[in-house]
Amino acid sequence: MKTRMVExxxxxxxxxxAVVAYLGKIWGWHExxxxxxxxxxxxxxxxxxxxxxxxVRTLMDKLVGRRIVFLYVGIxxxxxxxxxxxxxxxxxxxxxxxxDELEQLQPGSKVLVSLDxxxxxxxxxxxxxxxxxxxxxxxxxxxxxxxxxxxxxxxANQAIDTIMARMGLDSTDVIYGEDYVNLGxxxxxxxxxxxxxxSFEAMFGTDYRGTPYQDLPLVRNVNNFSNIDFSYNxxxxxxxxxxxxxxxxxxxxxxxxxxxxxxxxxxxxPYLRAGQLxxxxxxxxxxxxxxxxxxLEGKATTYMLSQSFSHIIVIGFIIIGNVAFFRSxxxxxxxx
Amino acid sequence: MRREVPLLITGIVGIVFVVSYFIPHYPFSxxxxxxSDWFAIVAACAIVLGALNLMVVSGQKIxxxxxxxxxAIVIIATFLLxxxxxxxxxxxxxxxxxxxxxxYKYTFIPLSATMYAxxxxxxxxxxxxxxxxxxxxxxxxxxxxxxxxxxxxxxxDVITCFMPEGARMSDLAIWIMNxxxxxxxxxxxxGIALGLVSTSxxxxxxxxxxxxxxx
Amino acid sequence: xDHFGLWLAAFLTLxxxxxxxKDNPWYKLSESIFIGISAGYWVVVMYWDNFYAKFWxxxxxxxxxxxxxxxxxxxxxxxxxxxxxxxxxxxxxxxxVARWPLAFIVxxxxxxxxxNYITSNCMSQIQSTIMPLFGADYSASIGEIIGNLVVIxxxxxxxxxxxxxxxxxxxFGATARVGIWTIMITFGAMFGYTVMSRMSLLIGxxxxxxxxxxxxxx
Numbered sequence: 001m002k003t004r005m006v007e008x009x010x011x012x013x014x015x016x017x018a019v020v021a022y023l024g025k026i027w028g029w030h031e032x033x034x035x036x037x038x039x040x041x042x043x044x045x046x047x048x049x050x051x052x053x054x055x056v057r058t059l060m061d062k063l064v065g066r067r068i069v070f071l072y073v074g075i076x077x078x079x080x081x082x083x084x085x086x087x088x089x090x091x092x093x094x095x096x097x098x099x100d101e102l103e104q105l106q107p108g109s110k111v112l113v114s115l116d117x118x119x120x121x122x123x124x125x126x127x128x129x130x131x132x133x134x135x136x137x138x139x140x141x142x143x144x145x146x147x148x149x150x151x152x153x154x155x156a157n158q159a160i161d162t163i164m165a166r167m168g169l170d171s172t173d174v175i176y177g178e179d180y181v182n183l184g185x186x187x188x189x190x191x192x193x194x195x196x197x198x199s200f201e202a203m204f205g206t207d208y209r210g211t212p213y214q215d216l217p218l219v220r221n222v223n224n225f226s227n228i229d230f231s232y233n234x235x236x237x238x239x240x241x242x243x244x245x246x247x248x249x250x251x252x253x254x255x256x257x258x259x260x261x262x263x264x265x266x267x268x269x270p271y272l273r274a275g276q277l278x279x280x281x282x283x284x285x286x287x288x289x290x291x292x293x294x295x296l297e298g299k300a301t302t303y304m305l306s307q308s309f310s311h312i313i314v315i316g317f318i319i320i321g322n323v324a325f326f327r328s329x330x331x332x333x334x335x336x
Numbered sequence: 337m338r339r340e341v342p343l344l345i346t347g348i349v350g351i352v353f354v355v356s357y358f359i360p361h362y363p364f365s366x367x368x369x370x371x372s373d374w375f376a377i378v379a380a381c382a383i384v385l386g387a388l389n390l391m392v393v394s395g396q397k398i399x400x401x402x403x404x405x406x407x408a409i410v411i412i413a414t415f416l417l418x419x420x421x422x423x424x425x426x427x428x429x430x431x432x433x434x435x436x437x438x439x440y441k442y443t444f445i446p447l448s449a450t451m452y453a454x455x456x457x458x459x460x461x462x463x464x465x466x467x468x469x470x471x472x473x474x475x476x477x478x479x480x481x482x483x484x485x486x487x488x489x490x491x492x493d494v495i496t497c498f499m500p501e502g503a504r505m506s507d508l509a510i511w512i513m514n515x516x517x518x519x520x521x522x523x524x525x526x527g528i529a530l531g532l533v534s535t536s537x538x539x540x541x542x543x544x545x546x547x548x549x550x551x
Numbered sequence: 552x553d554h555f556g557l558w559l560a561a562f563l564t565l566x567x568x569x570x571x572x573k574d575n576p577w578y579k580l581s582e583s584i585f586i587g588i589s590a591g592y593w594v595v596v597m598y599w600d601n602f603y604a605k606f607w608x609x610x611x612x613x614x615x616x617x618x619x620x621x622x623x624x625x626x627x628x629x630x631x632x633x634x635x636x637x638x639x640x641x642x643x644x645x646x647x648v649a650r651w652p653l654a655f656i657v658x659x660x661x662x663x664x665x666x667n668y669i670t671s672n673c674m675s676q677i678q679s680t681i682m683p684l685f686g687a688d689y690s691a692s693i694g695e696i697i698g699n700l701v702v703i704x705x706x707x708x709x710x711x712x713x714x715x716x717x718x719x720x721x722x723f724g725a726t727a728r729v730g731i732w733t734i735m736i737t738f739g740a741m742f743g744y745t746v747m748s749r750m751s752l753l754i755g756x757x758x759x760x761x762x763x764x765x766x767x768x769x
Contacts, residue, residue: 123755523709
């Protein structure tokens, strides 16, 4: 009963704090917070000091529980979002290759973009979509958008709205049907790509709004992959980059670059090395690199500090776990 | 009828796809187009079947007052809510500002994203509890993981800023991804491809029939 | 409505996170909403994008499409029948007919995958592995030359490791051992990338809570 009371009190406390913060946001009591560089560094030092304290406790055979690990992960992700520490993002060759490819395309070139992911992977992939769309709009490249995942076209709409707002563009600057179209989703996974090899219209009779294919000026003369100058696939799994490479690239000769979740990225490196992929953005760091190249810094760049921090915390806990392991004579796992 | 017809269908359809790879002309190209179109429709029906089956199972749970039947009501209610908004929205159901889009934005996105995001905690906890340098292989695995975790984020280069350019953590991480990692992936990839080819052949020739189930 | 939406999204997000403490009704409620909403989402998208846009308008093109030269494609009806047979699975007495569309799916996938995998994942990869060590125009750096060697040795030894029909002893065993080292490096890299991926997703959600919802992040 006592535990239940504490639980209810904690929930009430969180709710009250949330209401206060929310009211503060809408009534302008605060405009958000940011730590100065010195405070940020002090917070970093404190976190590391506490990690060392955990290491010392481990050496004294006092092990931490999983909820402490959860807490540290939460802190490592949250606090950097308030910090102001600059980090240098290094551009890898595989991301540079995508930018170079876009640079070589003539204005008016047709670029096919398939968004094969859902909101679960959006924090990693949405920044890639936004920066890619933004760069295409800057260069007057015509976008033909589709999805092998049902949520892909909706994510595309969100990405376009976001990047247009960021770039100060409106629907008269970028015209639907002429500068970009969203063909929507079609079921059938890799068979959709296979069929598109002979006819786009056969798979996408209408766009996502229900406009017939032939009424869309941008795609009216696009029959199959031979009418596409470049393509970009943003993928979180199956169906995705692997299927695009196997069918669109290897069978129909499409030039393809990819943006993948970090989980998937290592599995497509062989395609990159074999020249089946022009370039690759792997995970959020790939997105941040592309944002830097295009000067369209967005969420991926902002999140990089949290990303760095969280990695260090995971590494720290693996080291602590191993210290405990070696201290126990390499016999056992951890017991709380 | 129950076994012979499916085996025949599998064989014919499989052979058409194989032959059309080598002879992408009439009649095989035409047949391949039909099959791809049909596949899209059947795949959509399979997905709808899954959703309907979920409703049947949830309905049975409610009817029999099984444990957690209250949650089954929530499943059916939210399913109907989403379906009604979507179907009533017409072909532009996904447009910004529609009820369907509102539900997508404020329920589907947070739930779907959080479901996966929660794994971050468990990955960290599991690494702490189980990721051990027990032997040479495990140590190699651990070292590669550390290099990736540091080298693919800016902090890696901060730690190795004293090194000359080209020999920093990010360079090492990229080198590993491009060479040893690619080599291992290729070995796995080729192995899987060979296994898949033999399984596909067994299916097309009717040797492998387990997908037909019992009876 | 957006205020309510934000609070609803936050309520559901925190509901899922409450599982970190322990399994509880708030989590189960959020989970059930997720299942229902997802199923509804899929059905709606399938209806409009597939049944309507592809099947219905394919068989019965509307006036606009006919003006643009579209012709009815009656072959799609076969797909429709197969799809209908798939739905028969819900009726236990005639559920067995669902095996026909299932056989169609299995056959098509086997046929397409067989060729795709042998060309893209096998032949192309072997071809790419047997590349000039010093680069096509002898321009490779020391790192690349060593890397190319690593790719050749690693791929070959990795394949040897997967060959279980012969006992891993002697020279064969030593090669397999190099193979397992390569594969361990691969798994290590994959693990590192997996951590990166999971953390990215969590950052997105934390940004939603403290940024989009509470407005605490500037």
